[in-house]
Ligand SMILES: Nc1ncnc2c1ncn2[C@@H]1O[C@H](COP(=O)(O)OP(=O)(O)OP(=O)(O)O)[C@@H](O)[C@H]1O
């Protein structure tokens with residue numbers, strides 16, 4: 001068994017399901033998910049599934065995938081047809097097809113589930129709502145019960161910059177959270193809110209295992225304000241704070257807009273080294289009891 005994987009109830013290994021989450025828009029979530037996913041799959045040989053749960057559809061675009069009219073997309077994770085049962089919304093053109101709505105990427109070991117605006121219509125479009133008072137457990141169910149969903153070492157989930165039914169689905173489906181925090185004025189407020197939501201999900205939905213794995217400072221600049229916020233983050237999250245701080249790297253931004261990872265666009269740039277270091281830190285922060293470094 002892979003040392004990084006946990007054992008499920010019947011001893012079946014389960015992937016690390018890690019959500020990159022922060023309600024604050026533009027905090028670096030999508031950039032981190034795409035580059036960390038590429039690094040873990042391409043450079044480290046891990047089997048990775050990257051899931052876009054943001055209706056903006058950015059993750060697929062930065063991975064160079066077609067997202068406007070994909071054959072299958074993330075909305076299907078929220079309808080029962082993924083499990084091979086239940087009705088499927090007529091608005092999805094493709095014929096019913098059970099199993100995860102996966103798209104292959106050009107990288108070995110990296111699969112993706114892309115999204116687009118259709119995801120914003122959840123829950124109304126998916127048959128959830130009237131007959132189901134709480135449709136927030138659907139992603140968790142898809143990722144634990146769909147054939148093929150357990151075949152990965154890492155499932156990385158890109159969250160939208162808002163709090164609502166999609167985010168609740170993500171918090172119930174993940175077992176780990178990574179929170180990128182831009183070192184700007186209001187950064188800490190968002191963190192406190194997120195921690196309250198996490199407590200609520202633990203208590204109300206019994207997702208006891210959900211833990212904060214890493215807080216990643218992003219958009220660091222050498223200013224007094226950024227250094228003050230960084231200090232506060234270190235005090236508030238002494239164990240979770242990443243050793244690697246992400247600065248502003250033009251090459252990372254360029255790579256995103258070209259639908260490439262920074263490892264293709266500028267492999268020797270400092271930005272590529274920073275993303276690689278973060279991916280390795282995340283890899284090393286697997287639960288110690290399962291053999292990974294603490
Ligand atoms: N380290 C970095 N250096 C330079 N530019 C960056 C860096 N990280 C992200 N960016 C750029 O900043 C913008 C916002 O980043 P990103 O899309 O990853 O944030 P996000 O949290 O996913 O945003 P949203 O909440 O809207 O989904 C993008 O244009 C991206 O290319």
Ligand SMILES: [Mg+2]
Nearest residue numbers: 029030054058
């Ligand atoms: Mg994003």
